[in-house]
Amino acid sequence: xxxxxxxxxxxxxxxxxxxxxxxxxxxxxxxxxxxxxxxxxxxxxxxxxxxxxxxxxxxxxxxxxxxxxxxxxxxxxxxxxxxxxxxxxxxxxxxxxxxxxxxxxxxxxxxxxxxxxxxxxxxxxxxxxxxxxxxxxxxxxxxxxxxxxxxxxxxxxxxxxxxxxxxxxxxxxxxxxxxxxxxxxxxxxxxxxxxxxxxxxxxxxxxxxxxxxxxxxxxxxxxxxxxxxxxxxxxxxxxxxxxxxxxxxxxxxxxxxxxxxxxxxxxxxxxxxxxxxxxxxxxxxxxxxxxxxxxxxxxxxxxxxxxxxxxxxxxxxxxxxxxxxxxxxxxxxxxxxxxxxxxxxxxxxxxxxxxxxxx
Amino acid sequence: xxxxxxxxxxxxxxxxxxxxxxxxxxxxxxxxxxxxxxxxxxxxxxxxxxxxxxxxxxxxxxxxxxxxxxxxxxxxxxxxxxxxxxxxxxxxxxxxxxxxxxxxxxxxxxxxxxxxxxxxxxxxxxxxxxxxxxxxxxxxxxxxxxxxxxxxxxxxxxxxxxxxxxxxxxxxxxxxxxxxxxxxxxxxxxxxxxxxxxxxxxxxxxxxxxxxxxxxxxxxxxxxxxxxxxxxxxxxxxxxxxxxxxxxxxxxxxxxxxxxxxxxxxxxxxxxxxxxxxxxxxxxxxxxxxxxxxxxxxxxxxxxxxxxxxxxxxxxxxxxxxxxxxxxxxxxxxxxxxxxxxxxxxxxxxxxxxxxxxx
DNA sequence: TTGTATGCGTTATCAA
DNA sequence: TTGATAACGCATACAA
Numbered sequence: 001x002x003x004x005x006x007x008x009x010x011x012x013x014x015x016x017x018x019x020x021x022x023x024x025x026x027x028x029x030x031x032x033x034x035x036x037x038x039x040x041x042x043x044x045x046x047x048x049x050x051x052x053x054x055x056x057x058x059x060x061x062x063x064x065x066x067x068x069x070x071x072x073x074x075x076x077x078x079x080x081x082x083x084x085x086x087x088x089x090x091x092x093x094x095x096x097x098x099x100x101x102x103x104x105x106x107x108x109x110x111x112x113x114x115x116x117x118x119x120x121x122x123x124x125x126x127x128x129x130x131x132x133x134x135x136x137x138x139x140x141x142x143x144x145x146x147x148x149x150x151x152x153x154x155x156x157x158x159x160x161x162x163x164x165x166x167x168x169x170x171x172x173x174x175x176x177x178x179x180x181x182x183x184x185x186x187x188x189x190x191x192x193x194x195x196x197x198x199x200x201x202x203x204x205x206x207x208x209x210x211x212x213x214x215x216x217x218x219x220x221x222x223x224x225x226x227x228x229x230x231x232x233x234x235x236x237x238x239x240x241x242x243x244x245x246x247x248x249x250x251x252x253x254x255x256x257x258x259x260x261x262x263x264x265x266x267x268x269x270x271x272x273x274x275x276x277x278x279x280x281x282x283x284x285x286x287x288x289x290x291x292x293x294x295x296x297x298x299x300x301x302x303x304x305x306x307x308x309x310x311x312x313x314x315x316x317x318x319x320x321x322x323x324x325x326x327x328x329x330x331x332x333x334x335x336x337x338x339x340x341x342x343x344x345x346x347x348x349x350x351x352x353x354x355x356x357x358x359x
Numbered sequence: 360x361x362x363x364x365x366x367x368x369x370x371x372x373x374x375x376x377x378x379x380x381x382x383x384x385x386x387x388x389x390x391x392x393x394x395x396x397x398x399x400x401x402x403x404x405x406x407x408x409x410x411x412x413x414x415x416x417x418x419x420x421x422x423x424x425x426x427x428x429x430x431x432x433x434x435x436x437x438x439x440x441x442x443x444x445x446x447x448x449x450x451x452x453x454x455x456x457x458x459x460x461x462x463x464x465x466x467x468x469x470x471x472x473x474x475x476x477x478x479x480x481x482x483x484x485x486x487x488x489x490x491x492x493x494x495x496x497x498x499x500x501x502x503x504x505x506x507x508x509x510x511x512x513x514x515x516x517x518x519x520x521x522x523x524x525x526x527x528x529x530x531x532x533x534x535x536x537x538x539x540x541x542x543x544x545x546x547x548x549x550x551x552x553x554x555x556x557x558x559x560x561x562x563x564x565x566x567x568x569x570x571x572x573x574x575x576x577x578x579x580x581x582x583x584x585x586x587x588x589x590x591x592x593x594x595x596x597x598x599x600x601x602x603x604x605x606x607x608x609x610x611x612x613x614x615x616x617x618x619x620x621x622x623x624x625x626x627x628x629x630x631x632x633x634x635x636x637x638x639x640x641x642x643x644x645x646x647x648x649x650x651x652x653x654x655x656x657x658x659x660x661x662x663x664x665x666x667x668x669x670x671x672x673x674x675x676x677x678x679x680x681x682x683x684x685x686x687x688x689x690x691x692x693x694x695x696x697x698x699x700x701x702x703x704x705x706x707x708x709x710x711x712x713x714x715x716x717x718x
Numbered sequence: 719t720t721g722t723a724t725g726c727g728t729t730a731t732c733a734a
Numbered sequence: 735t736t737g738a739t740a741a742c743g744c745a746t747a748c749a750a
Contacts, residue, residue, distance in 0.1 A: 013487060013489070013743095014487075015742095015743060015744085016743065016744065016745095017743080025720075025721090026720070026721045026722080027721095027743090027744085027745095028720075028721060028722080028745080028746095029719085029720060029721075031744070031745060031746090032719090032720085032745095035745075039719075039720090040719070040720080041719060041720090044719080044720085056487075058484060058487055058488045059488065059743080059744070060425070060488055060489050060742090060743050060744070061424075061430070061488045061489050061490045062421050062422075062424035062425040062430060062489050062742080062743075062744095063421075063425050063489075063726090063742070063743030063744045063745090064743080064744060064745085065420075065421035065424075065726095065744095066419070066421040066422050066425050066725095066726050066727065066728090066742090066743080066744075067725085067726055067743080067744045067745050067746085068726090068744085068745075069726075071420070071421060073468075078453060078454050078457050079454075080454055081447060081450050081451050081454060083652075083655075085652070086652045086653075086656070088440060088447070088450075090450060091440050091447075091449060091450050092440050094437060094453075094469070095437050095438075095439055095440060095471065097469075098437050098469045098470060098471045099471045102470065102471055107468050107469065107470055107490070108468070108469035108470075109432075109466050109467070109468060109469075110453070110456075110457045110466065110467035110468075110469055111457060111461065111466055111467075112454065112457045112458045112461055125417060128372055128373075128415075128417055129417045129418065129419055129420045130372070130419050130420050130421050130422075130727095131420045131466070238656065267656055292652075293442075293444070293445045293651075293652075293653060294445075294652060294653045294656050296442075297445070297597065297626055297653050297657075298656075372727095374726095374727060374728090375727065375728065375729095376727080384736080384737085385736070385737045385738075386727090386728085386737090387729080387730095387736075387737060387738080387739095388735085388736060388737075390728070390729060390730095391729095391735090391736085394728095394729075398735070398736090399735070399736080400735055400736085403735080403736085418727080418728070419726085419727050419728075421726085421727080421728095422726070422727030422728045422729090422742090423727080423728060423729085424728095424742095425726090425727080425728075425741095425742050425743065425744090426727080426728045426729050426730085426741080426742055427728080427729075427742085428742075489743090
C-alpha cells in the first residue's frame, strides 16, 4: 500500500541482511539495488524492492558514514542571542539551511562555542572525528580569521559574507551596496533631496558597503554634494541610533529622509524624531535594513535580505565541493562566490511623497 | 604544551591503531585507557595518554556510533519562521538545547518538515536509521498527536509543553498560570482595579492557562466580579489584538490595565489605545507575554519565559532516559515533568501608579 | 548478473 | 593487566 514503515512498535532495526534473507538474495545484491540499480536484473530488483518496502528497511547512518567516510552532516555554530538586536535573520537562515540540506539528505549539526577560538576548536574536532563533512559559517566580515583557520584544518566550508580576501573557499553574500542604493532611490523618487545615513563605524565590510550604497546612489542623482554632511556613524543599539538621529535632525539644514544600516538604528532614529515632535512618514522618512519583525510592527520600511536564497545557495555550493557527492560534473565545482540582491519593503515610514521644494 | 591538535594541515585522521603503534601497545589497551582507565596500569596509561595527546587522537564518531548503537545526536525539527509572530523564543530555545547537549557530548541534529505528519515520518526515519538517539519536541499543546506517535515509534523524547494527558514521556513547561498571575498582581499593586485580558480562543492549553492566571489572580484579590466582562479572545495577530483592544476600551466602564496572552496581541492593544489618544503607561497599562525584542523596543512590560532553563532541563531529562548513558542511578530516571516559573519584566507600559479611585 | 571476502574504527568478550 | 578475536551495518573490489 504505502511505503511507510509498518506500524511496528519499537521493533528491532532492519538490516541489509534481513532484506537479503527475505528476498532470497545476498546482501550485496540488495546494496546494489540501492546504490547501482542498473547492475541488477529487473526481476531480482523488484523482488528486493518489495522486501525493502515490506520490511521498511532504511540504511543505517552510522554504518554508511563509517564505510563511506562521510557523515552527511553539515556543521553550524549557533551563536548566543543578542538581547539588543532585533534580528530574526538568524532564524530564517537556519531554516533555509536545514531545508536545503534535506533535499540532498544532508542534515545540520548544531553546536555552540563561547568565542571564535572555541568555535574553531569545535570545528576541528567535529571534522576530524567525522562528525560533519563540512561547515557553514555565518556573519563573515573583514578580518575574520575563521576561513583561513578552517582552510588549514582542511575542512570544506561555505560562508555567508565576505572577508577582505576571499580565496580558496566559496561564499554567498547580499549585495549591500545595491540594497541601500535601492532605499535611497526610493526616497529620491518620493521627492526627497536631502537623504541622510546612519551607519556603523568604518572598518566592517558590511557597514562600509551599505554606506557606499548611500553615497553611490546620491552621486548618481547628483545629490551627493547636498548630502555630504548628512551621515553619522555609531554602534548598533537603539540608544546610539537615537543619538545619531538627534545629531542629524538638529542640523541647521537637516535631512528629510534617513536611511540606516540596521533596523535597530532606525528605531533609534524614529525615537529621536518623535521626541522632536516629528511624524514619521510625513515630516521624516526612515528606511532601515533587515526587515525585522519590529520593522513590521512599527511600519518601518526596510531592506530585506534574501536569506532563504542565501541559505540555499550556500548549501548548494558546499555540497558541490564535498568529496564523494559529485552532483555536478565537478569541472570547477561551480563559482567561488555569489552576490544576491536584496529587496526594499516599503511601509508607512517612507510612504508620503515629499514636496520637492527642499533646499 | 597544549592538547590542541598540532597544526597539522588536512592530515589523515588518527585512529586507535595509530595510537597503539605509537605507544607500543595493542589498540584494545588504548580503548581501555579511554573507556575504563582503572583497568590499566599507571605506567602504560601515561604512555598511552602521551601518545594520544601527541597525535591529537580523537575517536571517530561514526565508528563509535555503529559500535555503541548510539549516535549521541538529538533530533529537533526547526519550524518555518512565522512572519506574523514576534517571538525570539525559538532562537533562545535552540541555543539552550545546543548548549545543554554540549556538556554531555551530544549534538543537535536539525531537520525540517512540511507538516506534523512529515515531522513524524522524518522522526521515525531518523530514529530507525540511527541518526539520532532521541528527540526534543517544541510547542506541544493539547491535542498534539506527536507524543503518542513517537511513543509508538519507540523513540525517547522530551517535550516543551504539555498535552491533555502527559503520560509515558517527560516534559518541561512554563507555569503560564503563575506568569499571568504575576502580571495581574503587579498591576493591582500599582493601583489598578479593572484589569482586562486579551487571550486566545479557548481550547489551547497554553492560552487557557494564561487566562486562568488572570482569573485566579483577580479572584484572590476579590476583584473578579468587577472584571468579569473585561476579557476578549482572538487569534494571534496585531490586527486582531487591536480589534480586541478597541472592544475593551470602548466599553462604558473600560479597564485601566490590560494583560495579553502574547506580545503580539499587546502591540495590537497598544495601537488601539494610541488610536484613541491614550498614552500607554499613563492612561492605560499593558503587559504582554514572551518578552520579545519588540517589547523591549516599545517599552512593553512582558512576562519572560525561562527558556534557557527549559532547554537545559529538557536535555537533562532526555539524556537521563537514553539507554547506555546512565548518569543517574536510573531508579526511575528522574521526574516525569517540571514546571518552571516565568518572571515579569516591568517596563514603561505599566510604570505609572494608577489612582485607586476607579469604579 | 550475482555472490564472497574484506575493511571502515570502535568496543565487548574472553583468554592469556 | 594486557591482547587476540569478533561484531556493529554497509559498500567496494573482485571472483564466480
